[in-house]
Amino acid sequence: MPLRLPARPDRDAVLIAATGLAGGLVLWFLGLHNSPPLAALPGWLSLVALGIMCGAELLRRSAPLTALAVGTLTLALDLCTGSLVATIAMYTDVVYAAVLYGRPSVARRIPRIAEVLSVLGTLLAVAVLRKPEALLIGFGFGVLIAAPAWTGASVRRHRDAARAARLEAERTALLAEMDRREAVVAERARMARELHDMVAGHLSAIAIHSTAALSIGEPRASEEALTVIRENSVQGLAEMRRLIGLLRQESGAEEPAAAPRLDGVDALLAHARKAVRDDRFRFTLDDARGLVPLPAPIELAAYRIVQESLTNAVKHAAPGPVTVRLAREGRGRLAVEVSSAFGDGPGPRAPGSGAGLVGMGERVALLDGEFEAGPAAGPDGKQWQVRAVLPVREEESP
Structure with missing residues (x-):
């Protein structure tokens, strides 16, 4: 040495x-x-x-x-x-x-x-x-x-x-900086999910009906398409303003806007019926939640999952039944299933970014739930099924 x-x-x-x-x-x-x-x-x-x-x-x-x-x-x-x-x-x-x-x-x-x-x-x-x-x-x-x-x-x-x-x-100081960065990333992801779920459906309907208005030479059909386009434009703009208002809202300035709940699923189905413009699509709701109220985070996540699944069905699904099922399973868990016909078509009726499934998976993961999406066998042939199981804790129930 x-x-x-x-x-x-x-x-x-x-x-x-x-x-x-x-x-x-x-x-x-x-x-x-x-x-x-x-x-x-x-x-x-x-x-x-x-x-x-x-x-x-x-x-x-x-x-x-x-x-x-x-x-x-x-x-x-x-x-x-x-x-x-x-x-x-x-x-x-x-x-x-x-x-x-x-x-x-x-x-x-x-x-x-x-x-x-x-x-x-x-x-x-x-x-x-x-x-x-x-x-x-x-x-x-x-x-x-x-x-x-x-x-x-x-x-x-x-x-x-x-x-x-x-x-x-x-x-x-290092841990505080890491927490701050994680909080910023989590908030940006949450904003991206909300923005995508609130606006994507309206923009998809606008894209589908604008394509129809350009390709069909019938004045009445074009007028109906333009009417739907205007409705979705107004609704999308209102959703954007609401989201911007939430982002600009100062802490403690006023009560936040009420979050959407599963009682509004009927309105989502009605909006999807108007957007698709095809009589071969049949949108149905099977609501078996029961009378026990659900916590607000569970209601919001389930609502957004149904909203995004219907948007994907409008853009990608083959003509056929589109079924939304809400049910309570063992230990009070809420099951959300959305199934639609799955077939090889010429292409989507409206462009997509692929962020919808990612956002749904993130929402379910934040609540420690289970999520899966993919092709499945159904009574009417091959289907595309989205299934989420959200745990409901008794102490969180209102």
């Missing part, structure tokens, strides 16, 4: 080391030592200890534990040669930096170790000197190692708490 060199010292480390070196040199030349040497060692070794401690200071950020180990050995040398205040001051900073920048597991142990060493140093001094002044040695140990260690631990806790709070604030 290749040896990793320490990173380049930062500006603070260089400034502390330079200041400590300058101060130590001044104290040495003036002969201002803290105490006489503890061993018969030459005095110039205190300058060696000062230089080594300055080197340890340069590692305070990049390799704090290495700096602590080197600084501890250097402090022992300094005490044996007559210590300098500058060397001791830099050592306290090395202890502080080891707790602040060291690995979390080691940084948690350093204050405890400093406490133990302070107590042992006090007991040893009292046992050797047997004087009350020996307590001052224990106090010196506490100031030298325990105080900077606990100061570093306190600063580290505050720093970690601030970092955690900042990350939590960023996470909260």
